[in-house]
Amino acid sequence: MKILAIDTSNRPLSVAVMEDDRLLAETTLTTHRKHAEFLMPVIEDLVQKSDLQPTDLQRVVVADGPGSYTGIRMAVTAGKTIAKTLGIELVTVSSLLNLALNIEKEGVLINPIFDGRNQNMFTGLYRWNDGVIESVIEDQHINLTDWLKLISSYDQPIIISGDTDSFEDGMRSVLHSRLIVADSLAAIPSAAKLGRYGRSKSPVTNVDAVVPRYLRLTKAEADWKKLHPNEDTHDYVEKI
Template identity: 50%
Template sequence: MDTSNQPLSVAVLEDSRVLATETVTVEQKHAAYLAPIIERLMATSGVKPADLDRVVVADGPGSYTGLRIGVTTAKTLAATLNIELVGVSSLQTLAANISHENQLVAVLFDGRNDNVFAGVYRIHQGVPTEVTADAHQPFDQFLETLDKAHESLIVLGDTAHFEDRLVAQLGDRVTVLNPVFSLPQATQVARIAQQLPAIKDVDGFVPRYLRLTKAEADWQAQHPKEDGHSYVEKI
């Protein structure tokens, strides 16, 4: 499942075979839609809860609320059914939409205030492998990283506010894809997870936020000498 941004995507697979999948793009009401979609897809594919052996979730970066909904649902399923849990980068999931072998792919989400959540991947045997770690950073800093690559690259994600600057800096080395290629697909989340180990500590698994929430940042600003590592617990 992927609830990390406005689109909501869920899929049920048997090994590599897709049994059922659904993606909703027009509403960001993941708390209301996620459970019914899961139930419907399992019924459609003839899968019962006891048949599941692994749950996979896009764990960020992305919308704080969306990530919490997806990760909480995944943890609940994993814990109650005693099955494996795997987290996959939301950026890597989009990079998996590109299949050209050895292609350099940059994925970015708008982080507001001219910041981005971004990562760079290279397609290897059909799977995006990390070139630079996912990070929250100023767009200009990310642009410098891309410029240093000195090779052609594909950019996808929330590109609308950044396309002009990408082209101005990188010229014909960059291809900014149509938004249709930036639609997350739960089938890609599952495909990437096939090569990843299960989370050992299900209870301790948290989303990959990559930055503090506004509440956490405000708390740390007001308490500069206090340890903010476990903000929620302290409050």
């Protein structure tokens, strides 16, 4: 199976072309946020360097959030457009899970973090079990204090990765020696690992219904909610 994988959840842009588990080409850029300018040229370049035509692709795997509103919207929109245009499968994967894939270690808990500002974070808790990564606590947008209440009872070491600078001191004051900070390379998502993981997952049944997983209201949603207090904001992107 020939797979295109895309992660633009935050500052890094990572795109890979895979054939089954074999990496054909990958580009990861970490120096800017101009994903709208670079994403499609990078995709076209990697497909060409892989000696493929776009019509050779059979599946698109995208990191669908949480993360930067603009970044995850870009990946989801690109993935949907490519899947619809080529008539191929689309798989969505948590952006936090993709970051957790960088730490392939059993016997520990993996805590990927994206900074949500003001001591809030996008985060989840993962672990490897017999070579398979699994969710321990689901992805969420949460305050640091509340997150520590959820994870402090676990006995295993907890490895944090991603946007750790704003949270390390507060977490260490509770977790002490159980807290391990991953090296900086673990904070960079890999589209190759995303593609490998997404290869075995079931594709979405309705490409048109796929929306980014923001995990908190955008400003537009919050404003809309104020004007429509009795209506559900679920799938707000589809409503407008």
